[in-house]
Amino acid sequence: MTTRHHAQLRIAADLAILTVREGALHALVITRGNEPFAGKPALPGGFVRTDEDLDAAAVRELREETCLNGADLHLEQFGVYGEPHRDPRGRVVSVAYLAIMPNLPWPSAGSDASGAAWVAVDRAQGNLAFDHDRILYDAVERARQRLELTTLATAFCPPEFTIGDLRSVYEVVWGETLDPRNFSRKVINTEGFIEPTGRKRVPATGRPAALYRAGNVATLNPPILRPSTDS
Amino acid sequence: MTTRHHAQLRIAADLAILTVREGALHALVITRGNEPFAGKPALPGGFVRTDEDLDAAAVRELREETCLNGADLHLEQFGVYGEPHRDPRGRVVSVAYLAIMPNLPWPSAGSDASGAAWVAVDRAQGNLAFDHDRILYDAVERARQRLELTTLATAFCPPEFTIGDLRSVYEVVWGETLDPRNFSRKVINTEGFIEPTGRKRVPATGRPAALYRAGNVATLNPPILRPSTDS
DNA sequence: CCAAAAGTGTTAAACATACACCCATGT
């Protein structure tokens, strides 16, 4: 018989850390070292400490998992998951955070001792521990919507990026192709979205593209609406 | 000396129940009967029970406060509030829900034994217990955004309503006036938003208006964008 | 020169806005 404690309640912060690499949306996935679900993939996260703010816990987890200071990254709470039996250890209520990163050359794919790896969202779905499939799905939906209404796309990009880079973020996250020429104009004419740096980047082949940095507004007005998905 | 338990953690579900009445956005506010904040106004809510789902707790609280079956109302989780010292009793993490109701003739304004009353959001703000001012603010912002992207406005209306009723919801929640003629057309041409019932309602004065019921789609495509708030 | 990606010009269709005007009812 296992000793069943009296319904201990704990709060966790779980992270859906997304990035775009190799033309696909990837999530940072860890391999669990402990029971339950030892050996299974899961979203990074951990318990919120006594006297620790929820957001602070998310920042801490992000730093522990990515060795990056979460302060300059996009980090956004997007849901709570509290179904009574979602965690076999007892009652655990998870606060879910969406984090967006540019495509940094880390962690090295697959063979990392830390057990964290970028996995294409399509491939990650269906195998995750707990209810993390659901959490990841909701995170991606939230990101898709945020691209329409906010300047979130710039969070996927390095400090300097081309309009082509930015368009690629939209295309990969939405799974739609966009007209490069019209996209250019729309973005340039949306005040505060991006600012020119004056520099250019020469691609392997083709005309050099102007480089931009993220602008100073967070919400897009007007929004960048995705091509209507008339089902 | 009060006996201070070791950092007991509890989960609460708090409700921002909104409706439109008398041309203003109102929230259901209770007067607290117990410490802390006894006598102060607050949003309705309560602790989530052991083995109770978060959404179920919200539905239960809604029923307890309004005597209405929450099943047919719009009820949507919109945030978590977990700052360590937001509740003087100890660590309480609140899951916040947005509920939308039509303008029912209840509770009777002010003089209700239950201690629950509709209060104009403008008047409620600034007095609420805990961090409920913040929660209510976020709820209203969420509702404003939902009007743009979803058919939430119909949840403010009775089962049958006129386009004027619907427009009034937009005007009150957004705090903007809309052109009645253009609004009509936009709503009618948005497939799935509203369906004609064939009936009409005769107002005190003026031409009878066609009655509609809520349609079968939840997300508006294209969205109904609010007049640009070019600051 | 050619391939490739960036970016400009142009046009037609769709949409938004403003508002003149008519409609249907109670008083």
Next chain:
DNA sequence: ACATGGGTGTATGTTTAACACTTTTGG
């Protein structure tokens, strides 16, 4: 008749979408 809110028509300007075409680089 007239006040009042419901609703249609229509002109005007803006935004979108599609795509021909030019620009700038490396091979």
